[in-house]
Amino acid sequence: MTWIAAIPALPAIAFIALILMPGAVRNRSLWIPVGAIVASAALSIAAFFQTVPGEHGITEAVWRASWVLGTVDGAPLMLGMSLDAVTAVMLLTITLVSACVHVYSLSYMGHDARKGLYFAELSLFTSAMLLLVLADNLLLLFAAWEVMGLCSYLLIGFWFEEDEPRRASQKAFLVTRVGDLGLMFALVAIFKTCGTWDLATVLGSVGEWAPGVTVAIAIGLLLGAMGKSAQVPLHVWLPDAMAGPTPASALIHAATMVAAGVYLVARTLPIFEAAPAVQMATLIIGTVTALVAGLLACVQHDIKKVLAYSTISQLGLMFMALGAGSIVAALFHLVTHAFFKSLLFLGAGSIIHATDTQDMREMGGLRKVMPFTWGFFTIGSLALAGVVPLSGFFSKDEIVLSLQHAGQGWAVALLFVASLLTAFYMTRLYARVFEGPSKIAHAHESGRLMLAPMGLLVFATLVLGWMAPLFARFLGHEAESLPLAVALTSTVIAAAGIGLGWFMFHLRGVDTEVLKARSPLVYAAFARKFYFDAFYDAVFIRPFGVGARGLWAFDRRAIDGVVNGLASLARGTGQRLRRLQTGRLQSYQRLVLSAVVILMACVMIYVAMTGA
Amino acid sequence: MRVGLEAFLILSAVLFSLGLFGAVSKKGAVQVLMSLEVMAVAVNINLVAFSRFLTPLTMDGQFFTIFAMVISAAEIGLGLALVLAIYRRSRQSEVTGLNELKG
Numbered sequence: 107m108t109w110i111a112a113i114p115a116l117p118a119i120a121f122i123a124l125i126l127m128p129g130a131v132r133n134r135s136l137w138i139p140v141g142a143i144v145a146s147a148a149l150s151i152a153a154f155f156q157t158v159p160g161e162h163g164i165t166e167a168v169w170r171a172s173w174v175l176g177t178v179d180g181a182p183l184m185l186g187m188s189l190d191a192v193t194a195v196m197l198l199t200i201t202l203v204s205a206c207v208h209v210y211s212l213s214y215m216g217h218d219a220r221k222g223l224y225f226a227e228l229s230l231f232t233s234a235m236l237l238l239v240l241a242d243n244l245l246l247l248f249a250a251w252e253v254m255g256l257c258s259y260l261l262i263g264f265w266f267e268e269d270e271p272r273r274a275s276q277k278a279f280l281v282t283r284v285g286d287l288g289l290m291f292a293l294v295a296i297f298k299t300c301g302t303w304d305l306a307t308v309l310g311s312v313g314e315w316a317p318g319v320t321v322a323i324a325i326g327l328l329l330g331a332m333g334k335s336a337q338v339p340l341h342v343w344l345p346d347a348m349a350g351p352t353p354a355s356a357l358i359h360a361a362t363m364v365a366a367g368v369y370l371v372a373r374t375l376p377i378f379e380a381a382p383a384v385q386m387a388t389l390i391i392g393t394v395t396a397l398v399a400g401l402l403a404c405v406q407h408d409i410k411k412v413l414a415y416s417t418i419s420q421l422g423l424m425f426m427a428l429g430a431g432s433i434v435a436a437l438f439h440l441v442t443h444a445f446f447k448s449l450l451f452l453g454a455g456s457i458i459h460a461t462d463t464q465d466m467r468e469m470g471g472l473r474k475v476m477p478f479t480w481g482f483f484t485i486g487s488l489a490l491a492g493v494v495p496l497s498g499f500f501s502k503d504e505i506v507l508s509l510q511h512a513g514q515g516w517a518v519a520l521l522f523v524a525s526l527l528t529a530f531y532m533t534r535l536y537a538r539v540f541e542g543p544s545k546i547a548h549a550h551e552s553g554r555l556m557l558a559p560m561g562l563l564v565f566a567t568l569v570l571g572w573m574a575p576l577f578a579r580f581l582g583h584e585a586e587s588l589p590l591a592v593a594l595t596s597t598v599i600a601a602a603g604i605g606l607g608w609f610m611f612h613l614r615g616v617d618t619e620v621l622k623a624r625s626p627l628v629y630a631a632f633a634r635k636f637y638f639d640a641f642y643d644a645v646f647i648r649p650f651g652v653g654a655r656g657l658w659a660f661d662r663r664a665i666d667g668v669v670n671g672l673a674s675l676a677r678g679t680g681q682r683l684r685r686l687q688t689g690r691l692q693s694y695q696r697l698v699l700s701a702v703v704i705l706m707a708c709v710m711i712y713v714a715m716t717g718a
Numbered sequence: 719m720r721v722g723l724e725a726f727l728i729l730s731a732v733l734f735s736l737g738l739f740g741a742v743s744k745k746g747a748v749q750v751l752m753s754l755e756v757m758a759v760a761v762n763i764n765l766v767a768f769s770r771f772l773t774p775l776t777m778d779g780q781f782f783t784i785f786a787m788v789i790s791a792a793e794i795g796l797g798l799a800l801v802l803a804i805y806r807r808s809r810q811s812e813v814t815g816l817n818e819l820k821g
Contacts, residue, residue, distance in 0.1 A: 689816070690813070690814055690816075691813050691816060692741075692742055692743075692750075692813055692814070695741065695742050696742055699738065699742060
């Protein structure tokens, strides 16, 4: 089964092949990355069937392969891959979404002058993400994690000619780096404690760790996951990341990379269970994130930013599930969310492609112009809002169930609030974009190359929800049926959110000016994104800027001053000395004469003084 | 009254100083050359005087002087040729004008 190693290797080869080509050839060789990812997807399906029927529990690997990298303190340092049920599901999700995004990008990025580079970066990203889920040790996982960060940076800043993508890419890179610092710390602590990074060994020895060490490692891992998965307060980079190309946002900033944090915590959940306080923190952070991002999604005008905040909010739900100790619920929501959120992003891309704007206030009435996009997008929105029988409904209720089992009633209540917000802002988005008078004349339906991948994702969104019991059994857990009470409550909540949104934004157009006048403080808090950016600006960025300017002044005045001073001293001396070189014979003569006279005078004085 | 070595040395020193003054202060290249000749003559007088008063039997100084005079005659020939070449080039023969190699 060594062919499983080819799943991440194929996109990597595609990346290397593309990056070595000259730009023009690269732009004509797009079949390489698309072919590689389709082949990877086919292999992932095969790998998935290798793990069927699962049911072993998630730690039991179907296949393992390790390579010795070297020796540290006499012990071999192994890097390896393993395939188990969780990995199989993740592989399938990543390759399918990535394949859809690749095909979609063929059309969406078709006119870009650097599309070859875009596809190369997309391939590198996919390869890294596949390696991340296949890694059987934390070192390889961390390496893949960082490569993904790099790809995220490159793709956000893909249109680096403009100011906003450039800033956003740097922000994303730096903010996630804060979390990565925690992860790196955790890795060092783990190696110090266990002497290995092998996941199975590490997780097997959790019980023997000192409590303080366990808590420290869990906090480090949580920090890393928070950075990558955009949890409050490290969420600020994700909305800005929407400056990148929309299909890349769909793949990286909605479906896969941002889920890596959830995956990491799910993988290392035994560590969190050994540190209940940190697990509680995970639950609280997830809840806060779900609510904060949900509220902010209600006030965005940029269609992609609504979806970005929605992604943050849904990642918060996954963290809640992990806080409640349910890997199944978290991963199931991760998978369903990956499909319907990438569907929504691709739909948004289709809309942006047609209207040349991202501002929802300039859209409207697109239902009749773009019937397919409308249909696909509506299904995605309903899934996100948690409407029966779409996938979001089932996975969200799994989370509710897991929270109930953990006995966190307050979290259930807040999750319902988040669900209400979700339904509300998606209805707002729908009403703004598809209903009302048509404002853009040149809007048109997108081509088949863009609609077909969306169709595949719609299929997944429709079908996946029913797989919940199968999914649980596949991961080795008891499947349980959904209690009617939970299902009913969440349906009522979703309906309430949709109804409220429909009433406010379609039946009765809400005047934001009225709201602004009525409660200016609340309005300001929303408009400034709850002051997270302002806080970072005041606490980190501006003091850093002051320090940097101070050092710059020191460099310019003190250090440059010394260097330049020496130079001008030499030049000045030279300027004065060159006057001696008059070019006149006789002045040289006079110099020689005076030198001789002085010398003779010296000799005479010497002789007179010594009396010799 | 017998003329002693000191008188010749004083004469030589005076001639040398005159020549030096001329070489340093005169503008014309020919005048400078003439001044140099005066300095050379002063040296010759020294040689002959020392020879006459200190080693009268060997006459080393006189022979040296003959050689020095021949060499300075050749030197003057060469110097004057140079002055002529400079004059052809720049229509003047003053040493103050020769400053093309000024730094």
